[in-house]
Amino acid sequence: MRLEAxxxxxxxxxxxxxxxxxxxxEDAAEITQDVFVKVHxxxxxxxxxxxxxxxxxxxxxxxxxxxLKARNRRKRRGWVVSLFQTDGQPMAIPxxxxxxxxxxxxxxxxxxxxxxxxxxxxxxxxxxLSKLEQLGLVxxxxxxxxxxxxxxxxxxxxxxxxxxxxxxNEGIG
Amino acid sequence: xxxxLSLLKEVKPVAAPPFLWTRIEASxxxxxxxxxxxAVLWAATxxxxxxxxxxxxxxxxxxxxxxxxxxxxxxxxSERLYND
Numbered sequence: 653m654r655l656e657a658x659x660x661x662x663x664x665x666x667x668x669x670x671x672x673x674x675x676x677x678e679d680a681a682e683i684t685q686d687v688f689v690k691v692h693x694x695x696x697x698x699x700x701x702x703x704x705x706x707x708x709x710x711x712x713x714x715x716x717x718x719x720l721k722a723r724n725r726r727k728r729r730g731w732v733v734s735l736f737q738t739d740g741q742p743m744a745i746p747x748x749x750x751x752x753x754x755x756x757x758x759x760x761x762x763x764x765x766x767x768x769x770x771x772x773x774x775x776x777x778x779x780x781l782s783k784l785e786q787l788g789l790v791x792x793x794x795x796x797x798x799x800x801x802x803x804x805x806x807x808x809x810x811x812x813x814x815x816x817x818x819x820x821n822e823g824i825g
Numbered sequence: 826x827x828x829x830l831s832l833l834k835e836v837k838p839v840a841a842p843p844f845l846w847t848r849i850e851a852s853x854x855x856x857x858x859x860x861x862x863x864a865v866l867w868a869a870t871x872x873x874x875x876x877x878x879x880x881x882x883x884x885x886x887x888x889x890x891x892x893x894x895x896x897x898x899x900x901x902x903s904e905r906l907y908n909d
Binding site (some may be wrong): 663666667685692693751752754764 | 833837839841846848849851856
């Protein structure tokens with residue numbers, strides 16, 4: 653299969669999944685670009701053990717988590733730097749800019765995403781794939797390389813923890 | 826909680842930016858250009874190693890006394906066999 657054909661078929665799914673993770677159009681575009689470059693690099697070795705869509709989802713998730721880790725590292729470094737800065741300028745932290753969210757729901761959805769960010773990686777992924785990508789348990793299990801039962805349990809734990817985080821955040825707010 | 830999660834249905838899918846394919850093509854092209862000199866370098870290394878190996882093997886085979894040393898007694902014995 654040619655890269656352009658794969659890109660045409662999966663570009664929107666990859667871009668939207670990246671947006672759900674990073675909520676920044678520029679970062680999501682960069683992730684999408686990196687994902688398809690990786691697909692080009694690894695396509696000759698892709699043996700089709702899983703569907704190509706599942707494989708692309710996995711690459712996207714890994715890429716998103718890497719970007720988020722780098723962002724967190726930057727944030728931590730920025731905090732340390734700010735301790736020694738005298739001008740008091742706070743470090744720029746990316747704002748919530750999800751183009752798929754309408755203005756009237758922005759605040760409420762931002763709050764949910766903030767709580768989702770506090771979940772462990774696998775629970776976060778299970779929740780995003782289920783609630784935002786509308787994938788079924790079997791598909792989520794395939795992406796996460798676990799059994800459907802394990803995926804169900806992950807999703808359940810994600811919901812319980814999300815509830816906890818939402819009530820904590822409410823308490824703070 | 827379920828109400829809050831159902832709010833996520835309000836997150837609508839959006840189209841990927843149109844400029845992305847051009848950027849991806851450029852990156853892939855760049856990768857190919859980077860890989861080409863590496864392939865030439867590998868080919869040159871393998872070629873040189875093979876050349877060295879063959880030359881060394883030929884020199885080793887033609888060492889004085891190596892080939893004739895084994896053959897002389899055979900000639901000697903056969904000469905004796907027919908001349909006696």
